[in-house]
Amino acid sequence: DAKTTQPNSMESNEEEPVHLPCNHSTISGTDYIHWYRQLPSQGPEYVIHGLTSNVNNRMASLAIAEDRKSSTLILHRATLRDAAVYYCILCGAGTASKLTFGTGTRLQVTL
């Protein structure tokens, strides 16, 4: 499986935008980019996914570089409830049910 690289931790102030980066230089043409997050004492939660184009949903936006070797998860206004570990995962076609989690980015949100 292609590997992703994320910063170990990031900090943000509440109500400010947060940009969580992910590098995936060995991504293949059919790999989707998935983001999950895990809040304390909970199971992971699906956030968003995309292939080539930028994607938006009610939780976040996903910006994918033109060469697809990196992507950025954007939380438009961080709240305390967004404090979690965020995982960037590459999924080949049909393998989104077999996720390979890395160590993720621990996001701290402060008042």
Add this chain to the structure above:
Amino acid sequence: KAGVTQTPRYLIKTRGQQVTLSCSPISGHRSVSWYQQTPGQGLQFLFEYFSETQRNKGNFPGRFSGRQFSNSRSEMNVSTLELGDSALYLCASSLALGEPQHFGDGTRLSIL
């Protein structure tokens, strides 16, 4: 809409025993996957079931097994428990193979 339900939430066993964990997927979801989460190894894929058939398997010993029933509910079994099996076991369901997954809050298994 009810989420993924895992039972029990907490379990304590001793070495050498066996354990069965249960997972009820979201209604209508046919794919169920299992993961193990430990502080040292992080989240690791165990296996995936779809239409009562195991479709994918992770790199775990044969002591770890699972099954899926016709109503998509799934169980996983661990035999001859070892101290290193202490972990949070997470179940996830999706509508079909390749779809984003919805996770339960897990069963925390402690081995004494």
